[in-house]
Amino acid sequence: MRIPEETVERIRQSTDILEVINDFVSLKKRGSNYIACCPFHNEKTPSFNVNPTRQIYKCFGCGKAGDAVRFVMDIENIGYGEALRYLAKKYGVEIEEQEQTPEDLLRQNERESLLIVLNFAKTFFQETMRTTDEGKSIGLSYFRERGFTNPTIDAFELGYTLDQWDALLKEGQRRGYSRDLLEKAGLILIKDGTAGGEKKVFDRFRGRVMFPIHNVSGRVIAFGARILKVDKNQPKYLNSPETTVYHKSQVLYGIFQAKQAIRQEDVCYLTEGYTDVISLHQAGIKNVVASSGTSLTTEQIRLISRFTPNVTILYDGDAAGIKAALRGLDMVLEEGLNLKLLLLPDGEDPDSYVHKVGADAFKTYIREHSQDFIDFKASQWLTEAGDNPLKRAEGISDVCASITRIPDPLKRQTLSQRVAQVFHVSEQSVISEINRLLRKQQDQSKKDVERQQRVGDNGKKNTSGSMNSPTEPSFEDINSLLDGFSAEPFDQAPTPNGSEPDRFYRDERVKPVRTPISYQEEECVRLLINYGTRELEPGITLCQYVLSELHEIDFQTSPYDLILTLFREAYSRGDILTANDFLNRRSDAPERSDDVALQSQAIHLTTPRYEISGGWLKHEILVPSEEEVGILADSAYRNILRIKKMLAEQRMATLQQLLREASNKSADEADQLLAEFMHFKRIDIEISSLLGTVISG
Incomplete structure (x- = not known):
């Protein structure tokens, strides 16, 4: 079943990201935001930042970022729809789901299916203990003898399974759960019959009191079961096998x-x-x-x-x-x-x-x-x-x-x-x-590394192993020089999940290479996303100013080029995008991977890593804010100058290479290349003068 868009919006509006994340990790207030050690990678110093105003999170260590829905998806390793259902249940939002297409059903996450069937099993064990004679006389009686009260039994969702071969199997199949799913959830066993006979299918847990094992969010992911009768052929305790949702080394009971x-x-x-x-x-x-x-x-x-x-x-x-x-x-x-x-x-x-x-x-x-x-x-x-x-x-x-x-x-x-x-x-x-002892450990570590390297060198498997307001000069001359100029693209190292290219990720061992212009393009889209609607002077927004100055110039770095294109498309419709247009993008299907990348980039570009200490204000140390109109205008102005300067330098580098190969060209072609080179050299000198930087020779 598919969740309608209006219901999705109600869920988002009802959700408080601080409450959601606090269910999984302890947050501490720092300035206007909250911090914690990241739950997605091992760290000792907190780099996980939550912004309650924008309802987003960002880890400056591993690069993970998103909203409350994305957090639940990542922390629980579940799909978009299941994350929405989790939040809807938490905040009491009623869901009226739409019928799914066959394609939607094919995409349904196996993990979600396992969680659903495990929840069915938990409820079945509870009802068995409460409603059957065997359940009440054996299972409930055992818990009463241990001194457990009804509220305690309910809090831990304790139950009992009948001493029958296929009680759960029959009820599960009656409810529409397949044998394959019940087996993957660790609830039934399928064994080959003797002498090529029919396969035997039976419940894994029989005649035992049941202890559901929950994950941090309260979903049942496995069971522990204790037999009550004396049977030397049966283990006293029996646990669920490891599954897609249950890894016993990562779980704590209770x-x-x-x-x-x-x-x-x-x-x-x-x-x-x-x-x-x-x-x-x-x-x-x-x-x-x-x-x-x-x-x-x-x-x-x-x-x-x-x-x-x-x-x-x-x-x-x-x-x-x-x-x-x-x-x-x-x-x-x-x-x-x-x-x-x-x-x-x-x-x-x-x-x-x-x-x-x-x-x-x-x-x-x-x-x-x-x-x-x-x-x-x-x-x-x-x-x-x-x-x-x-x-x-x-x-x-x-x-x-x-x-x-x-x-x-x-x-x-x-x-x-x-x-x-x-x-x-x-x-x-x-x-x-x-x-x-520390030196001994270091020496041993060094020997281990050397031994692994030797193994690798032998061809065997290696097992080793993130101001003031400017006087704005006219751009007419520079823009006329750049008219019709299309910068040549350059190689850009791919980045994981659309995150910032220069960050070191825990799954990456080599830092991706960035070109200088990518930093300026990033700064440009940061200004657009954060301040696009701000007026630099009456009637002229920052978005209008930037887009007019970047006329016919495309960005070379993904996803900055996509963000710039989206701003252009929106502006042509008379609209200016804001951070929320990127932060609230859906991510419920593989074909919407661009939305995930855009959301991640928007979070990165709207989340400052550092905040000014309150002690500065206490001692009357005033720090200008970039939101002040003069400073904002100067930032945009200088950013565009740098982009155009780098485009000119790129073209000059290409022309220099062509001039080195001029021996294979006619004199007219060489003169034309030299004239073009001098053209962009003048652009470079002019922009350097406007920026107040050293002019290259």
């Missing part, structure tokens, strides 16, 4: 339910199991997630870092819990997060302990027993070492090895003092050990 509390409390508690998360959530400790189904991964840590830089690991107090805590410790430090660890009393896990002592006592225990990683490791080593000085030295080296994982050198320096205090050794000896 992140959707916890993200707001993590933001508010400015700390994330990390546990191991589903019921740990649910029990703590019910007890009022809602800023808790679990790395269920996998050991802690870098991707999971980065997901936490979107909402807080502070992590406390809550693990069982037995040997396995200690081992798990130590395994994840260095990974958290390596991502630059602040880490604390808490081991519960032996034999307890977060679920059992919060039921045993209650929410208040549990919070008190966290507050009183949480340790930083130095104290945690030191306590383990000092207990083991006793009076053995060699074991003690080994412990110091181990703690120093963890400190080397921290990317911030200032933090390393501070923590070296702490290690010296805990182990009662000199700070200089700790610093020396840290430096020794």
Whole structure:
């Protein structure tokens, strides 16, 4: 089904980009805008900028840019239509969809289909638990025994699946979902029959309580399932397989339910199991997630870092819990997060302990027993070492090895003092050990690179791996010289997603080359997009002035040439385009890729990377704004001069090359080339004089 254009506009008008992005990453106010570490690439210093006035975002690190719809598309990896439905649901906008053509159906994203069928399965499991005798007596009874209330069961959308071979399969097919889609979603299994017989098709989950796994936006992407009867032939826990929408190393159980509390409390508690998360959530400790189904991964840590830089690991107090805590410790430090660890009393896990002592006592225990990683490791080593000085030295080296994982050198320096205090050794000896380990890491990295290069050289696969108002002189003479002149095109390196050509992207290893004139063309369209409707003098807008001065001159850089053409077409209809005409362009189909590029460019050209500090105003340091008419007119005037100067220089370079080859030409042809060269030389000298620049020889 297709969403009508008027409904799309209602969704856009209802959407607040700050609310949308805040669901996925914590924003902090800076000046009139908001910043954060970019959710699309790994960074330690915030370069992700959100402009609430224009309702756009821009990352100055990786180049990602767009509006709220584009953000949802990129962060969830879904199509345009599904992103609109997500926003419509969030803001209560009713959608009356139109019938799709066969071509529309063919373009439907497989990811969207999987999310739809997974949502069906979640609802089916919920209804099974609530409405069937087996579901109520086994599934609901189990959750009641765990102490889970109805609001908690609803918040985590818990359910139950019947102990039957094909209950979900039959209901799914009745609803119109194909076997192929159900299999891709990890809900059914298809196995070949014995002796070439008919294939066997059956539900993956049977006779289990179901724990839906949600992504950050609350969509169900997978399931965890626990069997309740004793069956040696069945695993106690069974998880969904990896699919297009589910990659277990990138997911944290409970992140959707916890993200707001993590933001508010400015700390994330990390546990191991589903019921740990649910029990703590019910007890009022809602800023808790679990790395269920996998050991802690870098991707999971980065997901936490979107909402807080502070992590406390809550693990069982037995040997396995200690081992798990130590395994994840260095990974958290390596991502630059602040880490604390808490081991519960032996034999307890977060679920059992919060039921045993209650929410208040549990919070008190966290507050009183949480340790930083130095104290945690030191306590383990000092207990083991006793009076053995060699074991003690080994412990110091181990703690120093963890400190080397921290990317911030200032933090390393501070923590070296702490290690010296805990182990009662000199700070200089700790610093020396840290430096020794850092050098060792660098040497090993160098050896790894050399080894990979050798592998590559042997032909094997290499696995290695972003003023014052001017006195405006007449352009008549210069324009008459340039009449009929068409600059020769030049090679322009392609740029990803239509973004600015000179930015370094995380998927790019070579910086694309830009020609000097491309910067001037970019500046010209920036002025048009931001100030095209402004009057430089009564009755003359900046758009009118620029287009008249660039008469018969085309830009050489994509997409600046397209933007200039769109301005010309609009002006011929008596209209002047604004930034919103580019920012609100749709991007719902492959053939509209130009719209994506134009929107991205408009965001780049309307989003300043820096803002003037409020301290300047406090100390009465006044900075002229380019929006002032005199400064704006001068900027446009000088920009056009530079474009024309560069066009003349390009033509001169071409004529010089032709003159070098003049030996193959007649005297008349050589004289004609020389005369043309002198013609453009005069243009170059005249414009240099107007710009006040050094005149080339």
